[in-house]
Amino acid sequence: MREHAPGNDPRTGDGHASADLIARYAAGDDLPADRLWAVEAHLETCGLCRLRLADAAPPPVTALTEAVWADLDPPGTPAPHRRPLARWAPPALVPWFAMTTFVVLLALLVDLVAPSGVTASAVLLLAPVVPLLGVAGAWSRSLDPAYELVVSTPRAGLRLLLRRTFAVLVVVLPVLLAAGWLTGASPAYWLLPCLAVTSVTLALGSVLGVRRAAITTASLWAALVVGPAVVLGGVPGVLAPGAAPLWAAALTGGAAAVFFRSAAYARS
Incomplete structure (x- = not known):
């Protein structure tokens, strides 16, 4: 066994x-x-050593760090309390969470005021792609003011992207469940497609970039699923219970592609 040199x-x-x-x-x-x-x-995992680093940091570095946090968070928020949350959902994602919730509520309103049987449920049609609004902002240079600081850490890349995607799903899925319950859009129809579309989008993001992949996937969904459903009415075949095995295969394939291309996220 090789001995380690001192130091x-x-x-x-x-x-x-x-x-x-x-x-x-x-x-x-x-x-x-x-x-x-x-x-x-x-x-990244030791609070004590981070405090020691803060004490040892030169004054220009300390001033720069304080200025960055002042731009990211409301005045008066203590830094130690906001940093753990920022690992999962940075302040830059808050407007995307709000916009995603607004889209779900708008779809709910359409379902409540539209005559029954005219078209498929708007909540059902949009549920599989609604999380992509948050995913698009989860790893974007233009949307995160702390982007340069984040990507310089050794754990940036896929791990951080998965954390932020999980935060998006934690916020969006309960809102979709509530809207589906009010309109009768059972999660049996949309939950598996939602997870599969998100997985495939992340896999595509290793090639195109996550934001472009989210926009591409949402556009294809609108053209191939939402548009025909609005024109023809009824529940699209891709959202019927019989399509569950195909969505399960898409979810598995997307997750496998994300795993095997994990190094690409550190470069994107």
């Missing part, structure tokens, strides 16, 4: 980064790549 391990005996390494990292010294990535990964 290769960035942690002390208590499992934390050494004071010398924290000081060199804060000063921007040229560290070996393995030690640099190791200390950054440790800092």
